[in-house]
Amino acid sequence: MxxxxxxxxxxQAVCPPGWLAWQDSCYIFMPHSMYWNQAEETCGRLGANLVVPNSKIEHDFVWQKFSIHLGMLDIEAKRMKLWIGCEMTSGNLTCIGVDGDPAYENWETGQPDSQDGCVRISDKTDNDGKWRITQCGVSRYAACEMAVPCGRAxxxxxxxxxxxxxxxxxxxxxxxxxxxxxxxxxxxxxxxxxxxxxxxxxxxxxxxxxxxxxxxxxxxxxxxxxxxxxxx
The missing domain is CATH 3.50.4.10 (Hepatocyte Growth Factor)
Incomplete structure (x- = not known):
């Protein structure tokens, strides 16, 4: 035989077809809006997690690509709201894969407030993707992130x-x-x-x-x- x-x-580090490669991560945007927990479950099935920007340059990359993605889908700007992998519980902010406070934050004025909820990005202020705590059970778009599989055997x-x-x-x-x-x-x-x-x-x-x-x-x-x- x-x-x-x-x-x-x-x-050779590669991302799966349909994912965007940037530095040491792969990103993909969900085509439909969903609740925060649904978004995280969907990312998990892909071997990824909801994106958590750890720098301004990563945040700006994700927000720019997300805006282009929704623009291609003819989604109006006021609906451009993106879940990220952070949530507030009893005044404590936790982010997926982060030990302690996130390395980068971009809050709207007056945020984060004391309410429990999940973190979304939108262009409500300054058009640069400000963060805000909102109810986890509302539908928003989402982006998944996973490490480039260059370390796989x-x-x-x-x-x-x-x-x-x-x-x-x-x-x-x-x-x-x-x-x-x-x-x-x-x-x-x-x-x-x-x-x-x-x-x-x-x-x-x-x-x-x-x-x-x-x-x-x-x-x-x-x-x-x-x-x-x-x-x-």
């Missing part, structure tokens, strides 16, 4: 002949080479394997799977397709 191996590891992928895995798709997109698909699988926390489809000309389609051949629930999920190459 012929096996082709290649390694994807920490020599290297992953070894092997080509499995005469096999392709179906019905376990996470996402798919075009790539130029198998290494590009391997990088994407390495950067995606849920990815366990991938299919590489050869298309017309030199184009290829990468499909990330959330299972390996051993995880397949049904033997009919495993097929032999002439234009499909499976790696795990």
């Amino acid at each position: 012929f096996l082709l191996f290649f390694f994807v590891g920490s020599l 290297a992953m070894k992928f092997s080509l499995v002949p005469q096999s392709c895995l179906f019905n376990h798709l996470i996402k798919s997109y075009p790539v130029k080479e198998s290494i590009g698909c391997g990088l994407a699988c390495w950067a995606e926390p849920l990815c366990r394997s991938f299919n590489l489809w050869r298309q017309a000309g030199d184009s290829k389609m990468c499909q990330l799977n959330n299972a390996t051949l051993l995880d397949a629930d049904d033997v009919t999920d495993i097929k032999n397709e002439d234009n499909c190459f499976f790696y795990e």
Whole structure:
């Protein structure tokens, strides 16, 4: 049996497709508004947390990209309110992943007040994204942040002949080479394997799977397709 191996590891830091890379983190904006706890749960399912800006430059980056993101969705400025990973309880501010007070704060005048609630950013004053405590059970947009996965252990992928895995798709997109698909699988926390489809000309389609051949629930999920190459 012929096996082709290649390694994807920490020599190249990448963000999953659809995420924005900045310094040592990856960011993504939620397409719909939601409650604070829903936003944090959604980020958690992605292997991330609600963003907590730890400097003015990071804060300005997030707010600028968020404003552009909502502008592309044709969202009016007064609705541009963004949850961050901080909440106030009994007068104590806690932020996700922060021990003690956050390294950076950008409060509106008169904030934070004594009410319990969660922290959101908006452009109500000075158009630079001021912070305010508000009720956690109202809908706001959200941004997730996770560390660039450059510290993840290297992953070894092997080509499995005469096999392709179906019905376990996470996402798919075009790539130029198998290494590009391997990088994407390495950067995606849920990815366990991938299919590489050869298309017309030199184009290829990468499909990330959330299972390996051993995880397949049904033997009919495993097929032999002439234009499909499976790696795990």
